[in-house]
Amino acid sequence: MANDILSEIIQRRNEDIKTKGFDFGFEIPQKRTRRVHPFLLEEGVILEVKRASPSKGDIAINLDSYKTAKIYAKAGAKAISCLTEMNYFKGNLGDLMNVCRAADDFEKETGKNPPAVLRKDFLTCTEDVEISYRAGADAILLIARILSKNQILEMAQKAKALGLSMLIEVRCQDDLEKLAVVLQNVDHKNILCGVNSRDLKDFSIDMLIPVSMYSKIKSISDDARITFESGILSAKSAGFARNLGFHAILLGEAAAKAPDSAKRFIKSFENSEENKSKEFWQKITKLQESKQKPILKICGITNETDAKNAVQNGADILGFIFWNKSKRNVDAQKVAEIKKILQKKL
Numbered sequence: 001m002a003n004d005i006l007s008e009i010i011q012r013r014n015e016d017i018k019t020k021g022f023d024f025g026f027e028i029p030q031k032r033t034r035r036v037h038p039f040l041l042e043e044g045v046i047l048e049v050k051r052a053s054p055s056k057g058d059i060a061i062n063l064d065s066y067k068t069a070k071i072y073a074k075a076g077a078k079a080i081s082c083l084t085e086m087n088y089f090k091g092n093l094g095d096l097m098n099v100c101r102a103a104d105d106f107e108k109e110t111g112k113n114p115p116a117v118l119r120k121d122f123l124t125c126t127e128d129v130e131i132s133y134r135a136g137a138d139a140i141l142l143i144a145r146i147l148s149k150n151q152i153l154e155m156a157q158k159a160k161a162l163g164l165s166m167l168i169e170v171r172c173q174d175d176l177e178k179l180a181v182v183l184q185n186v187d188h189k190n191i192l193c194g195v196n197s198r199d200l201k202d203f204s205i206d207m208l209i210p211v212s213m214y215s216k217i218k219s220i221s222d223d224a225r226i227t228f229e230s231g232i233l234s235a236k237s238a239g240f241a242r243n244l245g246f247h248a249i250l251l252g253e254a255a256a257k258a259p260d261s262a263k264r265f266i267k268s269f270e271n272s273e274e275n276k277s278k279e280f281w282q283k284i285t286k287l288q289e290s291k292q293k294p295i296l297k298i299c300g301i302t303n304e305t306d307a308k309n310a311v312q313n314g315a316d317i318l319g320f321i322f323w324n325k326s327k328r329n330v331d332a333q334k335v336a337e338i339k340k341i342l343q344k345k346l
Contacts, residue, residue, distance in 0.1 A: 004202070005088070013085065013122055022130075028097075028135050029135070034100060036138050036162075037115075037117070039167075040078050040192050043270070044076075044269070046080070048250060048251060048252040048256060049068050050252045053088065053252070054203055055203035058090075059253055065095035071259040076263065078115055078116070078248070079248075081120045082119060082120060096137060100135070101136075103115055118138070118167060119140050123140055123143075129158045139166055142167070142168045142182075144175035145174075160190050167227065176220065179217065183221050192226075193225065194226070195213040195228065196210075196229040198231065208281070208288065214226055215282055227250055228241040228248070230252065232254060238266075242268075243278065244278045245278045291316070295317065296314055296316050298319065301328075302328050307341075
């Protein structure tokens with residue numbers, strides 16, 4: 001895989017636009033034919049129609065976008081993300097229109113509100129926004145990293161004028177500055193913030209990035225709704241993301257590989273609540289940022305002496321084992337005693 005796959009994706013996409021146009025050769029309606037649906041005003045899960053990726057190769061190459069979207073809707077997805085990038089993710093605008101049709105059919109068949117549909121692609125101009133709207137998308141992905149402040153604001157305002165929502169993806173300080181510009185100029189109900197644990201430059205994953213960015217986004221706007229993107233591969237981790245305070249999660253590979261298991265992820269997320277683990281992990285990310293080097297954790301502490309020695313020798317975190325079959329098992333009362341003593345002596 002190339003060192004900067006993101007630049008390669010955008011370059012090839014621009015070449016395709018020059019030869020095929022912004023519709024990439026697909027017949028897009030001249031006028032939108034479906035109503036616009038609100039995008040994740042309530043907490044929930046975004047499931048993704050995804051055939052492949054640069055990092056994983058083929059994920060579900062024979063995926064039927066219409067059938068998959070129907071499965072997702074029946075499972076209770078609040079939104080469906082549809083990848084339309086052709087070269088590396090093997091999606092297209094035909095998939096997007098199929099997903100929109102599936103959402104509408106679900107509404108007709110059940111009388112329930114359908115999931116909103118997100119067009120996920122490397123969009124770079126207002127023409128992309130217009131095509132997305134006419135093809136039926138309810139929301140678009142705006143990746144702050146690939147857009148200037150002027151570009152992202154212009155695209156966001158165009159989307160708002162059409163009634164669309166947007167998922168603004170951020171990952172670093174420069175991205176936050178662009179997000180702030182949009183939040184200052186566009187109605188917040190049209191904006192969902194997303195933090196990608198995956199670095200689009202080399203597609204590596206750091207699960208602490210969303211945790212780190214969470215408080216930074218909230219400092220810009222306390223009412224910001226924030227989505228955890230990428231890296232969630234189990235139902236338990238979906239619930240954990242909710243424990244951390246995230247308004248939504250976006251599941252790509254895990255959902256696409258096994259659409260019928262999506263309901264487990266949704267239930268885990270929706271049945272979980274924000275708790276104190278959020279404070280702990282935010283402390284960890286702040287510690288990591290301040291040290292600019294690996295964090296050292298010493299596990300299996302059972303007494304005050306070991307705890308004190310570990311801290312004095314550079315441990316950042318102490319780990320305790322609560323499994324009663326372990327030889328180093330301790331109970332919560334003992335941990336509280338050790339903590340109290342350390343706070344007095346250190």
